[in-house]
Structures are given as structure tokens and as C-alpha cells.
Amino acid sequence: MTTTPASDTSNADLSWPVLLGLRAGSDPAEWGRIRASQLHAARGLAVFLLGVNLVCAALTVSLFMEATPLLPLAGWAALVTAVAATISVRRLSTPRVPDGYVSMETLRKTAWEGAALALAWSVPLLLFGSQPGSPSAYGLWLVMSLLMIATVLALSPLALSALLFLGILGLVGTVNVALAGEQVAAIATALVTGLLVFACLNRARSLVVIRAAELALSERDDTVSLLLREFEDSGADWLWETDSARRVVKANPRFAFACGFDPLTMNGMPLLQVLAGPAWETGNFAAGLRQLAEKLKSRESFRDLRLPVHVKGEERWWEISASPRLDERGTFCGFRGVGSDVTEQRASADKINRMARFDTLTGLPNRLMINETLVRAMQEADKWGSRSAFMMLDLDRFKAVNDTLGHPVGDRLLGRVSERLAQLMSPNEMCGRLGGDEFAVVIRDARDTGAVEALAHRIIETLSRPYEVDQHTLHVGASVGLAVGPRDGRTAEMLIRSADLALYRAKDAGRGVFRTYEPQLHVQAEERRVLEMALRKAIENNEMHLNYQPVVDAGTGGLTGFEALLRWTHPELGPISPAKFIPLAEEARLIESIGEWVLRTACDEAASWPSHIRIAVNASADQLQNANFVTVVTSALANSGLSAERLELEVTESVFMHEGLGATKTLERVLDLGVRLSLDDFGTGYSSLGYLSRTRFSSIKIDRSFVQGASKGVREAIAIIRAVVALAKSLGMATTAEGVETEAEHQMVQDLGCTKVQGFYFGRPLPVEEARTLANRRWSDAQAA
Incomplete structure (x- = not known):
């Protein structure tokens, strides 16, 4: 059996931006370990680098001490010593963690070391330089050559720092010699600098290749030791x-x-x-x-x-x-x-234990280790009368990244998210990945409520910053649910459940926020559970029915159609609000079967009305994503005998947030049947003129909030209605004003140019018998009655 180790670095990963720490590799965990080895290699040569700088500084001082005032010369020597010593101290203070993780940001910060050292060494070339061809100039050239060669040896593990040093110093030297009229010497200096840069890059690449090979061999050895657990016959x-x-x-x-x-x-x-x-x-x-x-x-x-x-x-x-x-x-x-x-x-055994407790994609603790850590934290808190806390995190808009750019990009994004999250953790916290785009944080000591909430805000703010992944700028956010034990749960399972309910509440609040657990969330969750169970049986138990609200012509007041509205009356709970059970049906994936029942029932009823009266039926985004929706519409029309032009489907703007899932194509196929299409609640969602021009809408429905605002004299609402009416007229569409409840509102929307009106002023949603009676008599008679 042949296995490919996780640490096998691909050629694509060995590009110069990745080697220099300017771009992330395809495997964040592996490159984190390689960057750690780069810092460790530079640490081992820190004393050598300091010694070379001191020796070269002493040689330079001896070259110019007779021709240059002592004070500036000594000041320069002190500057070089301070810069070199600072760099060496920083390198030596780097902890030795061969298998640790170092971020790109840490590696990039080493660049200033090479730049600072180069600027310090540029001073002799610019201020102390003597005549070209003199012994001191020749000596200074030799010192600089020695220094640059030593830097290639000492700083090549930190290639970005070394390149800045060689580039700045080589450029200053070349320009200095060229300005002095020594063109051959300038060309020679530039060539030497180029050769040293080439040598530095190749040495840096070799170090990375060697380290990647070591990681690959280590992975292979670990795999073999996991499969072959037995002593060798070599004197064990x-x-x-x-x-x-x-x-x-x-x-x-x-x-x-x-x-x-x-x-x-x-x-x-x-x-x-x-x-x-x-x-x-x-x-x-x-x-x-x-x-x-x-x-x-x-x-x-x-x-x-x-x-x-x-x-x-x-x-x-x-x-x-x-x-x-x-x-x-x-x-x-x-x-x-x-x-x-x-x-x-x-x-x-340690490897197996790590594999069982750490996520292979991100390197963070997995669900098992999170649960174990939370159990220990709660035990310690109970022992000392303290508090522990649990945060559950969910990435916002992550699914869109997977759907549009693919799972490989999504996986790399999860790695970047994990890096940011891990950097926010202190010894008091531990973060991990639960699975998918869900993460968790265990807070061992949560007595400081303000600190816990501040951490939640930092997490949301940090994870919401843009990400650069494979030349894509990605924007995701985070929602956080927080539960504190033992107040919100005396066991790990209860605390996790409470945090999950708080996260659900955070998502409902608009995402990008954090919410703490509240006791009523359990009550709401239980109510949702009971409602979902009842909802699954509602249709077969004949608990659901349709009401029909009249839609009239704004000018004549004549009846033009009805909108079918779903209602649910539970035998024990009584009437259930659509605002409560419709979102639940969408979440439980019941909306397709319910929507199909609504469509067939409404078509069957409308077939018995006069031929000029239409029926409007709401269609959700989930229904339109189903490839069989067109077949359902065709079947409903054929079985009822209702002509296609008398059926009007109402969709909201949220449908067009799912264009990648085929909703727009489904609508086009439905329109080809002759069915009319209406855009409901225009202006309240993700309004875009683009889909108005791309989709063949027959009418636009103006939301009742604008009608009510306009009736109160709100200038913005009046302007919006006028703009919508003008837009609809230019596109050949009708406009329906919703929520008209008074004669004044009716007159106002009529004056503003709306073509149809719907609201309590003309009729509340009616039971099927009353709607049938109303449809079969003149609207003027109905008003008189």
C-alpha cells in the first residue's frame, strides 16, 4: 500500500512569494511548521551574524579613523552595534519549537531587520567614502563583500530580510560607485549583488525543501509506527x-x-x-x-x-x-x-491520540477534545466555586464561498480563520473546530463577565476582516452564542446545548453579533420542536386551509383577483401565525410539500371563478431551487383546468440571492408556460434593478410599510412609491399597493399612479366560500352589501 504523507510539499507551494512569507501555502499547518524551522535556523546563526557585524564595523573604523572625525565614526559604529545586537537578541529570544507553528505575519516582521541593518551599513558608503581607487575605498569594498557573503550565510533562512539587506546595500554601493565615475566597478558591484541574491534565494529554497522532506519522512515514520506496533529484532x-x-x-x-x-x-x-x-x-x-x-x-x-x-x-x-x-x-x-x-x-500512541483529538484540516482541537476540555473546566469551576463558559461560533456567508469558489478554497479559508482564532486565545481559553464552519471556545475561568464579552466582540471583529486566499478577497463574518456554567447548564452537554440556542438567537438577530443564553430560549426551542412535529402532520390531518384576499383595480374598484394566504389551525394550540410556522417550514424543509399543496388547492378553487379573475400564489426560494417545480406547476394547471395566464406567482427579492442554485432559470421556464410573475415586498430586501430587467415580471407589489409611511406624510415613502410606479410603467409592469386600510390611503395610492390595490379597506382574507361568492358577483354589488 502506498501512502502520500500530508507533509509532501508540492512544487506549486515552492513559489517565491510562499517561500518569502508573502503568500500562504496550500497547507497552512505544514507551512506554519516550515516557517518555525526558518526562524529556528536563523536563531542558530544569530551570534555568528553579530560577530561578523562587529568585526566588519571594527575594520571599517580602522580604515577611516585617520581621514574621518572620530565622533561621527564612533556614532556610526555604535549604531551598527546596536542594530546588530537588537537583531541577534530578537533571534535568540525566539523559542525553540521545531514542530511549532509560526504565522506569515511573524515571518514578514523579520524584514525590517535586514532593512535596518542595510541602512546602517549604507552610512560608510554615503558619508565616509574616499576617492575611488584609493586603498580605503578598496578596503571598504572588501569589507562590504565580506559582510554581504556572511549575511547570505546567516540570514538566508529569513530570505525576505536577507534580500532587503542585499538589495539596499548593493543598490547604494552600485549608485555610489557609478556617481564617482567608476562604471566598471559599478557593474561589478551590481553583478556581485545579483549573484549573492541568487545564492541567497537558492539557499533559502534548499532549506525549505530539506525541512519539507524531513516533515514528509516524519509523517511516513509515524504512519509506519502506527501500522507496525512491534519491537524490531535488533536488541530492543x-x-x-x-x-x-x-x-x-x-x-x-x-x-x-x-x-x-x-x-x-x-x-x-x-x-x-x-x-x-x-x-x-x-x-x-x-x-x-x-x-x-x-x-x-x-x-x-x-x-x-x-x-x-x-x-x-x-x-x-x-x-x-x-x-x-x-x-x-x-x-x-x-x-x-x-x-x-x-x-x-x-x-x-501520542500520534493516535492527537489524530483522535485534533482536526486534520485546521490543526485545532476537534469536537472530542473540546468536550473533554469543557468537562475538566466545569469540574474545576465546580471545585473552586467559580464559573466556566462555552462559546459556539458559526461563520456567516461561508456557504457562498464553497458554492462559488469550490471546497478547496473553502478549506484554505477555514485554515486562515483557524489561524486568527488561535491567535486570540490566552492560556485561559482553548478554541477548536466542531465541524464544517462551526468553531467553539472553552473559557476555563469566566468570572470576569466583561472580559468574556470583550473576547466575543474581538472574535467577531477579527474573523470579519477580509481574507486573501488564492488571489480572492473573501468576506465572511461570525455569529457567536455564549453560555456560562453552571448557570446555563451543569453538564457539558447542557452548556453546549445552551450555547447552540444562543447562537441560533444571534443568527436571528442579523448575524455578525453575539448573544448570551437566556432561559426562555429553551422554552422557544421546545415550542419549535413541538410545532415542527405538528407541522409534519398538519396537511394530512386537514389542519391547513387557504384564505383569499381580494385584489382590486385602483381606478374602478373592480375585482381583478385574489391572493391565496395559507392558514393553520391546530386542534389543541389553535390558530398559528404564518410568521411563526412559515420560517419553521422552510427550516425543516417542509415548505416544498406545503407549497405544492397550496398551489394545487388554489388552482382547483380558481378554476371555478369567472375567467377574468386571477389567483396569486406565493413561491419560496426553496421551491424554486427544486428542479421539479416546473412540473408541479404544469400538473396543477392541467389537473385543475385553470389557464396559465390566470395564475400569478409571487416571489420576494430573496429568491435572487440564490441565482447560483438555478432559481432564475426555474422562473424563466415557468414564464414560458404563460404564468404571470409578481415581485412581492419590493424595496424591503436586496433590491437590484438588474433582476428587474432580466426577469419578465408582470407586476411589482409595493410593501405596506411604504403605503403607511406615505399616508403619514413621510416624504421618503412618497418618493419611493412614485419611483417604483415610474419604474414599473417604463418596464411595462403593473403596480399593486399592499396594506391599504382607509379611503384616504386608497385615494393617495391612486393619485400616485398605482394600478391595483390590496388591503383591509377592500376586504380581509376571506374563507373559501365567501371568496367564491364574491368572485361570482359584481364587485360593486359586494361594496353595496
Whole structure:
């Protein structure tokens, strides 16, 4: 079986922007580890870089001390020393974490080091330079060459810093020599600088390739150790023996080799001293060594005791077993046992444990580890009478990234989100990925409510900043739900459930906000659960029915049609508001079956009305995304006998937020049947003139909020209605004013140019029998009645 390790860096990842830390690689976790090795390599050469700068500074001072005043020369030397020392201290202060993670921002910040050092070394070229061809000029050229070569060796792991140093210093030197009239020397300087830049880039690339290969080999070794858990036949086990004073006797060559000692030297040494290494002097023994000491002291047999040992400065893990030795008189005379090196097995176990508890895509803790951490945090909080907290995060607009740019880009975006989130965490918090675009934060000590809320705001603000991924500028946000234990839950499961309800509330609030858990959220969730169960049975139990609201001509007052409105009366809960059960039906994916029932019922009823009266039916975005919707419309018209031009589908502007899912194409196919199309609630959503021109609407419905505003004299509302009417006329569309409740409002919308009117002034939504009666008589008679 052939496996491809996760750390196998592709050629595409070895582009110069990625190597320089200017662009993220395809695997954020792997490149984070490579950047850590770059910083570590520079750390090892920090003292060398400082020494070279001091030597070169001393040589430069000796070159110019006779021809240049001492004060500026000494000041320059002090500047070079300060800059070089600062850079070296920064490099040496970098913690040694070979498998750690370093962000691109950290690597980019090293660029100022090369720039600062180059500017400091540009001073002799600009201020102290002597005549071209003089010994001091030749000496300065040699010093600069030495310095640039040393910089290639010392700073090439930080290629961006090295390139800035070489580029600035080479440019200053070339220009300086060229201005002095030495064109050949200027060309030579430029060529030397170019060669050094080339050498620096190739050295930097080689370092990255070597580190990537090391990571790949490490991944392969770990995989093999996970699959083949057995000792090799190369002396992995050894024998050991002690006397009654717990000193090593008859040192076995294998045992001595494993301990890093010569057998003769090892004989007579206390066993604990052999195993403890440097800890023998300090007495700071590991728990396993202390347990071994207790076993030896009590002269008890023991098996499979695991303990850390130090061999030649390296920590190894051993597993040992032993039994006491007795002479012929039954007197204790020491221990005899066996041991084996289980370092690889332990590493394999740690690897498996990490794979089980960390997300492979982002490197963050996964759901299992989040739950374990939350349980421990709640236990500690309960022990000390404190509080812990749990945040649940959901990315806003992430699905649009996956739908438009593909899952690979979405995965890389999740990696960038994880980087930002991890950088916000302090030792008191732990973040992880629950799955998909959901993340979580465990806060161990949440007594400071203000600090917890401030963290939630920082998370939203940080995650909402633009992302640059594969030359795309991406904008996503975050919604956060917060629950605090034990107030909002005494178990981890309850606290997570409470945070989930708070997150649901945050999404309802418009996203990009955080909300804390409130007790009534459980009540609302239970109500939703009960309603959803009832909703699934509502149609088959004949609990749903349609009411029909008249739509009249604004000028004549004649009846032109009805709008079918869905109503639900539960046998126990009574009438349920559409504002409550329609969103629930969409969320539970029941809207398609309910919408189909509404469409067929309305068409069947309208077929019995006079031929000039139309029926309007609302269609949701979810229905239009279904490829079978056109078939449903065709079937409803055919079965009822209703002509297509008498059916009008009403859609809201939110439909056009799903254009990538085929809603617009579905509408075009429906229009080809001869069905009319109306745009409902125009101006209240994602208004765009683009889809008005692209889609063949027959009418635009003006939302009741504008009608009510205009009736109160609100100038903006009046202007909006006039603009909509003018727009509709220019596009050959009718306009329907919704929510007209008084004669004054009717007269106003008529004066403003609306062609049709709908509202309580002309009739409330009517039961089917009353609507049927009204449809079959003259509207003027109805008004008189």
C-alpha cells in the first residue's frame, strides 16, 4: 500500500512569494511548521551574524579613523552595534519549537531587520567614502563583500530580510560607485549583488525543501509506527541487575549501550542515577522514576513500569519489569529485570491520540477534545466555586464561498480563520473546530463577565476582516452564542446545548453579533420542536386551509383577483401565525410539500371563478431551487383546468440571492408556460434593478410599510412609491399597493399612479366560500352589501 504523507510539499507551494512569507501555502499547518524551522535556523546563526557585524564595523573604523572625525565614526559604529545586537537578541529570544507553528505575519516582521541593518551599513558608503581607487575605498569594498557573503550565510533562512539587506546595500554601493565615475566597478558591484541574491534565494529554497522532506519522512515514520506496533529484532530488550544497595551489577552490554555508558563505568552506579541523568543532581525526578524508587525501596516485584530516562541529553521512554533476587538463605540481594525502549510506541500512541483529538484540516482541537476540555473546566469551576463558559461560533456567508469558489478554497479559508482564532486565545481559553464552519471556545475561568464579552466582540471583529486566499478577497463574518456554567447548564452537554440556542438567537438577530443564553430560549426551542412535529402532520390531518384576499383595480374598484394566504389551525394550540410556522417550514424543509399543496388547492378553487379573475400564489426560494417545480406547476394547471395566464406567482427579492442554485432559470421556464410573475415586498430586501430587467415580471407589489409611511406624510415613502410606479410603467409592469386600510390611503395610492390595490379597506382574507361568492358577483354589488 502506498501512502502520500500530508507533509509532501508540492512544487506549486515552492513559489517565491510562499517561500518569502508573502503568500500562504496550500497547507497552512505544514507551512506554519516550515516557517518555525526558518526562524529556528536563523536563531542558530544569530551570534555568528553579530560577530561578523562587529568585526566588519571594527575594520571599517580602522580604515577611516585617520581621514574621518572620530565622533561621527564612533556614532556610526555604535549604531551598527546596536542594530546588530537588537537583531541577534530578537533571534535568540525566539523559542525553540521545531514542530511549532509560526504565522506569515511573524515571518514578514523579520524584514525590517535586514532593512535596518542595510541602512546602517549604507552610512560608510554615503558619508565616509574616499576617492575611488584609493586603498580605503578598496578596503571598504572588501569589507562590504565580506559582510554581504556572511549575511547570505546567516540570514538566508529569513530570505525576505536577507534580500532587503542585499538589495539596499548593493543598490547604494552600485549608485555610489557609478556617481564617482567608476562604471566598471559599478557593474561589478551590481553583478556581485545579483549573484549573492541568487545564492541567497537558492539557499533559502534548499532549506525549505530539506525541512519539507524531513516533515514528509516524519509523517511516513509515524504512519509506519502506527501500522507496525512491534519491537524490531535488533536488541530492543535488555537485562539489568542490581545489588541490595540498588547499585548496578553485571552491566549487560545492551543495557549499557541503551544508557549511553561503558559497561565497566556503569557497574557500581546507583540505578536511579543511571536513569535520572541530570535530574539526579537536582532531585527533580519524574513521576515514573519516583514510582520506581518506591518499588525498589519496598523490594516489590513490578511489571511494565513506564518511565522517562535521559540518554546523551535526549529523553527516551522505557518500560521495565523486575523481581527481587534472593540467595539460598532467602536473604534479599538485589533486583533482576528486563527493559525495553518504548519511545516509538509512545510516540505512536501520542500520534493516535492527537489524530483522535485534533482536526486534520485546521490543526485545532476537534469536537472530542473540546468536550473533554469543557468537562475538566466545569469540574474545576465546580471545585473552586467559580464559573466556566462555552462559546459556539458559526461563520456567516461561508456557504457562498464553497458554492462559488469550490471546497478547496473553502478549506484554505477555514485554515486562515483557524489561524486568527488561535491567535486570540490566552492560556485561559482553548478554541477548536466542531465541524464544517462551526468553531467553539472553552473559557476555563469566566468570572470576569466583561472580559468574556470583550473576547466575543474581538472574535467577531477579527474573523470579519477580509481574507486573501488564492488571489480572492473573501468576506465572511461570525455569529457567536455564549453560555456560562453552571448557570446555563451543569453538564457539558447542557452548556453546549445552551450555547447552540444562543447562537441560533444571534443568527436571528442579523448575524455578525453575539448573544448570551437566556432561559426562555429553551422554552422557544421546545415550542419549535413541538410545532415542527405538528407541522409534519398538519396537511394530512386537514389542519391547513387557504384564505383569499381580494385584489382590486385602483381606478374602478373592480375585482381583478385574489391572493391565496395559507392558514393553520391546530386542534389543541389553535390558530398559528404564518410568521411563526412559515420560517419553521422552510427550516425543516417542509415548505416544498406545503407549497405544492397550496398551489394545487388554489388552482382547483380558481378554476371555478369567472375567467377574468386571477389567483396569486406565493413561491419560496426553496421551491424554486427544486428542479421539479416546473412540473408541479404544469400538473396543477392541467389537473385543475385553470389557464396559465390566470395564475400569478409571487416571489420576494430573496429568491435572487440564490441565482447560483438555478432559481432564475426555474422562473424563466415557468414564464414560458404563460404564468404571470409578481415581485412581492419590493424595496424591503436586496433590491437590484438588474433582476428587474432580466426577469419578465408582470407586476411589482409595493410593501405596506411604504403605503403607511406615505399616508403619514413621510416624504421618503412618497418618493419611493412614485419611483417604483415610474419604474414599473417604463418596464411595462403593473403596480399593486399592499396594506391599504382607509379611503384616504386608497385615494393617495391612486393619485400616485398605482394600478391595483390590496388591503383591509377592500376586504380581509376571506374563507373559501365567501371568496367564491364574491368572485361570482359584481364587485360593486359586494361594496353595496
